[in-house]
Amino acid sequence: MAEHRPLKVLIAGAGIGGLAAAIALRQQGHVVEVRHSRFHLTMTNTSSFSKDPASPAKLAPQFILPQISRRFSSDLVWIPKPTEPRRIADSPCLMHPGSLALPRRMMRNDWFFIQRAGLHRMLKDAATGPEGKGTAAALNTGCSVTNVDCSTGTITLEDGRTFSGDLVIVADGVHSQSRRTISGVERTPFSAGKCCYRWLVPTEIVKSDPGTRPLVERPGLFVDIEGDDKRIVIYPCGNNTITNCLAFVSMEDMWDPEKPGAMKTAKEAMIAAYSNLSDGFRRLLEIAPDGSESDSGVKPWPLLDMAQLPTWINGRAALLGDAAHPFLPSSSGNFGLTVADLGQGGAIAVEDAVSLGVLLPLGTSPSEVPARLELYQQCRKERAERVQEHTRIRGRHPDGSEGPPPSTEEYMGFIQHAIMHDEWKHSTDVLNNYLAAQEQGKARI
Known part of the structure; x- marks a missing residue:
């Protein structure tokens, strides 16, 4: 039996999507090189890890399965469900009466919490470490890709050096430098008019303060504060x-x-914006680390959106993750429906990577790459754009000024659409149908 030559794959970008693609293609036996200029906390569903050896259960015990959700109003009032006894005696923290949760029996896959930096570190180790199938991916730092020749699979770095491969994957984020080259159009990300402040604090510090202790009373507790x-x-x-x-x-x-x-x-800006919070929640902001330059300090994160691209692929090159479809976190507006958010940016990027791994098994010849990228776009573009639109609808202001917010039933449909998908199976079915059609065509000839 003849040995198949592995494809040489060049990946621009080493975020969640780029590293996930490196893992998926490494495991298929291809030679992978990842190039990036710099190396970001996330909630992610695991719909596409289900058949992937790099699944959360195997990557690390740091993935936390949510155990319970609680919703609070800005004045720290918790109203128990009618069937739920009050569990925090004399506590000012109460649950919103409209809180909903999607029963786990309705989900095909679980939803996990993990720190983005931890997930990124694990993906990097899985892509470049000695363990696992295939040859470890090469990771080259300090060298961003400035240009892609889609027909030849050649990339140009900012220092002028060029490298060629059988496939180029551009996963360099929302501010991608090669998006226009591949899509043929200029798409500039624009502000969604909102910002997210992010910070980390040791759980023991939150527990030690009586005003904030109810926010971390139980392991796996998801808390949602609205106002x-x-x-x-x-x-x-x-x-x-x-x-x-x-x-x-x-x-x-x-x-x-x-x-x-x-x-x-x-x-300062965060505390000023939430000046109407009750004492307990104001304490949560006050104990936030000060330095925005530190890993845990308060950092502003402008929320960006972008118009859809006409195509993600061109010749031997393909866009992946935020370079193709930046996501809003969908965590503002329309607060009365459910504690769950879509938060699908990282998950959809991983799905993209899994799809490429399925569609490009060892034995794929360089000449087949453009046709397989057509299948990649067929598998991924419509789904990603649909989840993007669900995210925008989810984030509409409750006053209707940005369009009607989704009903409870519509939103639950959004969640199920995100969670119930299995990209490994979907891409496998698409590839099998494609190969079967090819064989039928040969038989006719």
Whole structure:
């Protein structure tokens, strides 16, 4: 039996999507090189890890399965469900009466919490480490890709060097430098008018303060705080030792009214935006680390959106992840429906990677790459864009100024559409149908 020559794959970008693609293609036996200029906390569903050896269960015990959800109003009032006894005696923290949760029996796959930095580190180890199938991917730092020749599979780095391969995957994020070359159009990401402040705090510190203790009372607790057009989301990571906090505000809240054109410091702006919070929640903001330059300090994260691309593929090159379809986290507006968010940016990027791994098994010849990328786009583009639109609808302001918010039933449909998908199976079915059609064509000849 003749040995199949592996494809040489060049990946621009080493975020979640780029590293997931490196794992998927390495496991198929291909030679993978990842190039990036720099190396980001996330909630992710695992719909496409189900058949992948790099599944959360095998990667690390740091993935936390949510155990319970609680919703709070901005004045820290918890109203138990009619069937639920009050569990925090004399506590000012109460659950929203409209809170919903999708029963696990309705899900094909689980939803996990994990710190983005931890997930990124594990993906990097799985892509470049000695263990696992295939040859370890080569990781080259400090060299961003500035141009892609789609017909020859050649990339040009910022220092002028060029490298060629059988396939180029561009996964260099929302500000991709090669998006226009591949798609043929200019698409500039634009502000969604909102910003997210993110920070980490040791869970023990949150527990030690009586005002914030109910927010981390149980392992796996997801907390959702609503008020007007603002929102705070809290969930555990790092094996329940770290509390991840996200506060969503309008971009207008970031500017200093006394200094035109100047932005407030991240923590200052966040506290000012939530000045109407009760004492307990204000304490959560006050104990946030100050330094935005540190790994755990408060960092502003402008929320960006982008118009759809006419194509993700061109010759031997393909876009993946945020380079193809940047996602909003869908964590602002329409707070009365459910504690769950779509938050599918990382998950959809992983699905993209899994699809490429399925569609490009060892034995795929270089001449077949453009046709297989057509299948990749067929498998992924419509789904990713549909989830993007669900995310936009989910994030509409509850007053209807951005369009009607989704009904409870519509939103539950959004969640099920995201969670119930198995890209490994989907891409496998598409590839098998394609190969069967090819064989039928040969038989006719």
